[in-house]
Amino acid sequence: MNKRKVSLLLSLLLVLGMFLFGCESNIDFLDEDDGNNLLVNFIDVGQGDSTLIEFPNGETCLIDGGPRSSSEDLIDFLKTKKIEKIDYLIGTHPHEDHIGGLPEVLKNFKVEKVYLPNKTANTVIFEDLLKEIKKNDLKIIVGKSGLNIADKDGIKFDIIAPNNENYSNTNNYSIVTKIVYKDFSLLVTGDAERESELEMVEKGYDLKSKVLKVGHHGSSTSSTSEFLEKVNPDYSIISLGKDNSYGHPHKEAIERLEQINTKILRTDELGTIVIKTDGENIEILNKIENDKTVLEGKYFIGNKNTKVFHSKDCNSLPNKENQITFKSEEEALKEGYKPHGKCIK
Structure with a gap:
């Protein structure tokens, strides 16, 4: 084969390679990791909540699974992330917009441990969740304040709420978790409202966190001033659906967040929000590339x-x-x- 034919063949192979492998996935940016970082994925599941945490030691935690209507998107996301096992599965409370996708998660992935609050619901989706837990021969660990989920490899993972077993509002049964990795800290609050927030403040928990997963999709019944002052986050993430019927996020909650000078990031505006940290530095991995005007909503x-x-x-x-x-x-x-x-x- 002469040099011209070899050159032509190499060119064709190069073009073919670009065609097969050069098309950029819309979530390729989620895989940027060197193995020493903690990744927090606030998954866009519409009007609901789902947070995937990837620890530096290879373990994973899924907190909530969004509504049933977003189950397929959630499963696709996890598979694209090449998740094979979920070490810690947490359903913060038995509302459909938080546990709707968890039955499908249990069907598609190996789960090691399941945490639920001491609160049931007379709903089809809750019954489906219990059935899948039973099928997988898993025991439910009751999530309540004072329970340590993990303390190893530089990670401290604790439950700090609920602090009561007699709430009139199901939202206040929400499992609230805090993760600490070196100088980084994350607080995920489910739909915990004023009563639960004030209990956490009164009990003197160390609430200070770099990142706050804002309670109840930015509802005015959560994000009390007393609570936010103790957390004092650099970033506040709100998970919600665009043009949702609840009017989330509520003006009052946004105003209280703005008063503490936190940067507000919303899934209805940015889609899935991914935070990467080495325990000291925090990086937003979305394709917006941390552009200030975009992050501010302009x-x-x-x-x-x-x-x-x-x-x-x-x-x-x-x-x-x-x-x-x-x-x-x-x-x-x-x-x-x-x-x-x-x-x-």
């Missing part, structure tokens, strides 16, 4: 097909796979996109 969304750009709260936004984000109107116009006639005047 951005526009373009439609790759129609070449039209919209305000982020427009009712005519394209599907996620067809979206492109612009920092300003000027940037969108420069890229050849035209403003949407109804949302941008």
Whole structure:
């Protein structure tokens, strides 16, 4: 074979390789890790909650599974992350928007330990969850304050709520967990409301955390000033569905968060939010690349097909796979996109 034919063959192989392997997955950025980091994935499950924690020692924890309607998306996410085993599965409380996807998780992955609060529900989804737990020969560990989940390999993982067994509101039975890794700390609060938050404050728990998973999707019944002042997070993550019927996040909660100068990140605006830390530094891994204007919510969304750009709260936004984000109107116009006639005047 002459040199020209060899060169041509190599070129064809290169093009073929780019075609087969060069297409970028919409969540490739989630796999950026060198093995010494802790990854926290606040999964976009719509109006619900689901948080995947990947520890440096290889163990994993899934806190909540979102609503049943997002089960397929949750399973796809976990499989894309190449999760094979979940060491700690936590259902913070028996509401469908938190445990709806957990039965499917139990069907698709090996689970080592299951934690639920001492609170039942007379619902089909709760019964389905119990059936899957039984099928997997797992025993439910009752999650309550004072229980240590793990203390090894530089990780301290504790439950600090619920602190009572006689709440009138199911949300206050929420399992609240705190994870500490070197100088990094994470507080995940489920739907814990004012009563539970104040109990944690009054009992003198060390609530200070770098990252707070905001309670009850940003409802005004959670995120009390007393609680937030003790947590004092650098980042506050709110998991919620776009244009949800509950009006989350509530104005009052947002105002209280703003008063403590925390950076608010929302799944309805950013999709799945991923935090990477080596125990000292914190990095947001979303494709927005920590752009300040985007993180503050000042951005526009373009439609790759129609070449039209919209305000982020427009009712005519394209599907996620067809979206492109612009920092300003000027940037969108420069890229050849035209403003949407109804949302941008």
